[in-house]
Amino acid sequence: MFSENQSLLSRLIQNLLLIIYSIFALFPLFWMALITFKSDLQMFNTTFFFTPTLDNYKAVLIGTDYIKTFIDNVIVSGGAVLVSVIAGVPAAYALARFNFKYKEDLAFTILSFKFAPEILVILPLFMIYQKLHLYDTYLGLIWVYQLITMPLLIWVVRGYFEDISVEVEQAAELDGYPWYSVFWKILLPLIKPGLVASALLAFIFAWNSFTFSLQLSGFNIQTVTVASLRYIASDTVHYGQMAVAATIAALPEVILALLIQKHLVRGLSFGAVKG
């Protein structure tokens, strides 16, 4: 009896702590969502009680080309992840399976793209892009986003390939499968958790990217992170409209993360073949 009481108590404390933490974590989001319904007039003199209005949504979605920037962002981020998957999976396979000179140096160089600050390379890139006419194009942004998405994908997927023993592939070959079937039927299912998780994470990083799209685009193509800045005018800041832009920008990430959170945790923490 006593132990049951104790476990009840500990459960209570656990839940209490979790509730406090979730309030702490979710409150900014809640606050942002709240602001979207406030008019500029009530922005600073009310907290929870105000006259809700949809004016901000109207202003952002109809009054500006926010929807276009949203679509631009989907094209650029989605395209970047797609290119990373198509080019990165074979690269990861090669790094996992084949032995060639300077293999580890190459792998490290790819990883190093990830930890060099973007601001470090942005000026030369800007000038190169001007010369190559890549400035302000989808291709240009998708290309430069590879710096964000590719290293992550290659390193996670490489680990998955390394966990699969070579003999499994050889056995499939002897069973009479051509190499592309070996890849589709044997390898792809085994690397799927890692591929899905790293592709999603890469998508989120690309989606959130600010520096590259600020510097390398802006007229024809604009991403939501940059577009959100437009609501800072010279005389006033439209916090309400900015909040709408940010809320809508955050939605796809939240939805995607919720959909595959199971893969996300498993995919980044476990290898492919257990036991």
Place this chain on the structure above:
Amino acid sequence: MANIELKNVTKSFGKKKALNDISLQVHDKEFFVLFGPAGAGKTTILKTIAGIELPEKGLVKFDGEIVNLVEPAQRNVSMVFENYALYPHISAYDNIASPMRSPLYKKDEDYIKERVMKVAALMKIDHLMDRLPARMSNGQRQRVALGRCLVREPKVFLMDEPLAHLDAKLRHFMRAELKEMQANFNTTTIYVTHDYMEALSLGDRIAVINNGQIEQLGTGDEMYYTPVNEFVARLFGEPEINIIDAEFVLDGGNKGVRLLNQIKSFDIPEDVYDALAATGKTQFHIGLRAIDLNFSFERQSEHDIHGQVYSIEPIGNKAVLNVDVNDTILRTVSPPDLNAEMDSDIFVSVNMKNAMFFDAENHELVVRHNQSQYTKAVK
């Protein structure tokens, strides 16, 4: 059904030579065993035949046709891998069915089901068909892997230690089963093992591999009775063969060999004497199997070697009795219920008729009694 031939095959991994000029021929429908210590190159030979590893030099032939450039899938071989190489994401049933679902060896699902269940019953894994490999024991995985190999009718079965992870009882059962199956299937089998009992009981012929080279190639009896060198002699038999220094004594009345600083020399058969004398050397190594050493606790003859009981290791139906003679340990077998005090006196007699003589320098076999009788048994 195929003749497999390797001709001067050489293969290195980095600086290490895995196979060094290997030539061998496996006859049609033969059960051929590759036997040797770990890292000898046995698995590499199998993979070379399968086409997974490509030789740097030399030819691989199936039925006289060079297949060096034929893709593994097109060679129609079936292999059991030492680490099972099961597909982790599909069930045991699908694993075994996999070769029959490939574009190359496509069969209809009814046929597949019948074949898989037959093999599963044989392997005693029919209750595991829905399970993923991760939820099986090593022995069960190994049987699934063996099933996936046997479900097809290839030109040659390549088996890399397929029984190594089974428990002893199951291993004996499967050994008999494999032998039986091989007779029925009429298929060439190349079998890798490091267990000499498997090699002797299964192999029509055995190749002993060491350091990427073939030490000896022949039948089990040849390996056991006329090993070409001390290395091969040591590999076969449990307990390990006793190999000790022997001095060849030529002087008239006392001709024979002297062992272990004994005053009396041992008489040796005439043919052995002639062969030893022909070498012109006096220092040899003598190889004596444990069963050729008899012991008693009282002196039976003046030739008996006096020693002390060193240890007794019971191994089921017999025991290994180690006898210490002037700091040399002689291994002999005794009944399992032998009662002997440690360090008590013991007398060992030697059956010289079965002794093998090796060159003391290059460790190669010089002679044994009635040698031709053992080697002519080649089929």
